[in-house]
Amino acid sequence: MPGDISVERLTEAQAKAELARLAEALAEADAAYHTDDAPVMSDAAYDALKARNRAIEARFPALKRADSPSERVGAAPAEGFAKTRHAQRMLSLGNAFSAEDVAEFDARIRRYLGLSDDAPLAYTSEPKIDGLSLSLRYEHGRLVQAATRGDGEVGENVTANARTIKDIPETLAGAPVILEVRGEVYMSHEDFEALNARQAAAGAKSFANPRNGAAGSLRQLDAKITAARPLRFFAYGWGEISAPLSDTQMGAIDRLAALGFVTNPLTRLCDGPDALLAQYREIEQARATLGYDIDGVVYKINDLDLQARLGFRSTTPRWAIAHKFPAELAWTRLEAIDIQVGRTGALSPVARLAPVTVGGVVVRNATLHNEDYIAGRAATGGTIREGRDIRVGDWVQVYRAGDVIPKIADVDLAKRPDDAAPYVFPTTCPDCGSEAVREPGDAVRRCVGGLICPAQAVERLKHFVSRAAFDIEGLGAKQVEAFYRDGWITEPADIFTLRDRYGPGCLTQLKNREGWGEKSAKNLFEAIEEKRKIPFGRLLFALGIRHVGEQASTLIARNYGTWGDFTEAMDSARDMDGPEWERLLGIDGVGAVMATSLVQAMTEPHERAGIDRLVAHLEVEAAAAPDTSGSPVAGKTVVFTGTLERMTRAEAKARAEALGAKVAGSVSARTDILIAGPGAGSKAKKAADLGVEVIDEAAWLALIGAA
Ligand code: IVH
Secondary structure, three states: OOOOHHHOOOHHHHHHHHHHHHHHHHHHHHHHHOOOOOOOOHHHHHHHHHHHHHHHHHHHHHOOOOHHHHHHHOOOOOOOEEEOOOOOOOOOOOOOHHHHHHHHHHHHHHHHOOOOOOOOOEEEEEEEEEEEEEEEEEEEEEEEEEEEOOOOEEEEEOHHHHHOOOOOOOOOOOOOOOOEEEEEEEEEEHHHHHHHHHHOOOOOOOOHHHHHHHHHHHHOOHHHHHHHHHHOEEEEEEEEEOOOOEEEHHHHHHHHHHHOOOOOOOOOEEEEEEHHHHHHHHHHHHHHOOOOOEEEEEEEOEHHHHHHHOOOOOOEEEEEEEEEOOOEEEEEEEEEEEEEEOOOOOEEEEEEEEEEEOOOOOEEEEEEEOOOHHOEOOOOEEEEHHHHHOOOOEEEEEEEEEOOEEEEEEEEEEHOOOOOOOOOOOOOOOOOOEEEEEEOOOOEEOOOOOHHHHHHHHHHHHHHHHHOOOOOOOHHOOOOOHHHOOOOOOHHHOOOOHHHHHHHHHHHHHOOOOOOOOOOOHHHHHHHHHHEEHHHHHHHHOOOOOOHHHHHHHHHHHOOOOOHHHHHHHHHHOOOOOOOHHHHHOOOOOHHHHHHHHHHEEEHHHHHHHHHHHOOEEEEOOOOOOOOOOOOOOOOOOEEEEEOOOOOHHHHHHHHOOOEEEEEOOOOOOEEEEEOOOOOOHHHHHHHHHHHHHOOHHHHHHHOOOO
């Protein structure tokens, strides 16, 4: 390790060589962290390397490199690839982890479609490939573009690289004029081993697992490098198409195979949950012999008309699910329990572990959820781990489920040290000293410090600048922490007044800060300026209101359209008997808990003042409702009542919303149309009293062109 010789004793030649090594190691760590989402070192190790780099530069200023890590904040986002907007969004899949989840998936679909338990309903099942998804666009049978998923809306144009993959045909005979083929790029175990051997021989870094190997190879700016890396591709779906491939999923897969794509040979047709589970077990059995990584089995509704009727939630289809394999496990020692204070004040215990490899990734931290979890008590009053508590010094079993934070499953009492004491959960905030209280029914203990608690303030700021929120380049978690510590930024509004408050000297002051240079400082202010214009949904999510996540923020923004209408509606929604409260609850995906939290945050005077201070510096873009041009019901508020005969309530609501209508739960003066089926009662009467238009289901279907 470069840390071996003390900086004072380095010769100039050694210092030069080490600065080069450090620049490379830190650039790699940045890229792994920011671009690949796969950290290769702990924060502490990273900080230590940065500190050493600075110390060497301080001693040998002349050796400071043009690409010095001290001049860099965060990582450049995979610059170099052009961004490209997907004609149709690339979505992800919901997860199932058990047979019950699979049964519920089937039941949910039946409920949505209004099918009885015994109506036939066919699915396909196929392995879930652990690679990265790619969308291939063919026009007139020629490959014109290949794009990574990116954030689902905008990906990276990797066409030149994709052309080097031999499973990807350059031309297709007999394909629809426009055909976007979607599938997974992956690397076989054999090719992965060989690649790592070559990397080692060349003194280059090796890849942690085939997925990283595939990602690193596909996202090479030099397509020649990609060409030398043996990538493969399974086709399993499609995006925009000018003509349907088939009327079933299976038919479409066969068609893709006939066009020359490689499709997975373990794809099967199944007639229900039992057959899906049998197929799951078979694929799980075969897993070790496949020669490539899979992390579960994907189930899809076979009938494409039904897929279309089922449609999508905000980021996942209703007609498909990923049944994940159980997580990988490892045992290690619990070295300490730290308490982190979250942006809502929640005290979260974090396990500090002796480093251990779980499923190809080194794990040092894991979540311990809450005090009951540590004590072995379940929220329901029962026990977890048969009541075994977790103590510092214990041997614990760590697992990773998907990409989420590692967790601790179990503890080995036989290996418990004699002096291990039960963990005492703090009842005061470790950060601000305020009391930490646990409300009845809440599993979590929360610091009551609110806005005075520095930990909460910092976490809120970190959330505010995070990727799905304001995403200000150059202003990440680390920078926010430093700015907060020095009193430069204490609330979101401060970000947008930073430049004015520090006046023309601001650049110089910033430059004098550790880790900042002339260029990064300038870039930061430009990045902040860019984000003064912000979509409504992002702003709402960025506020970090408890229970209001990314999806909900989008839904809410779409529902209210503009920030002004929204804040007005929130003010009125304080009246829980009033129509605005009803309207909020009527949004699909907004429940009473979320609604309460939202209205509280938006109307509590201090909170609201902070929000208003922020918004004063912003231009909030109205939420783009789904494209409903030409929809006869766009902007109308409709209410369904009574029995619907041609579709379920959920489907009716989703379709109406897709056409730009607002679906409310109760009739008011704002209601435009009441759709009344047989058995309609008080709502129909109220509508009549208010002079609201009342139509039946058939008339509604005719109106929306679905009769
Ligand atoms: S279908 C609209 N099928 O898993 C749903 N995805 O967790 C489109 N994946 O982003 C996905 N194997 O990258 C589908 N046989 C398969 C898959 C598969 C792997 C990946 C894909 C997707 C992710 C979702």
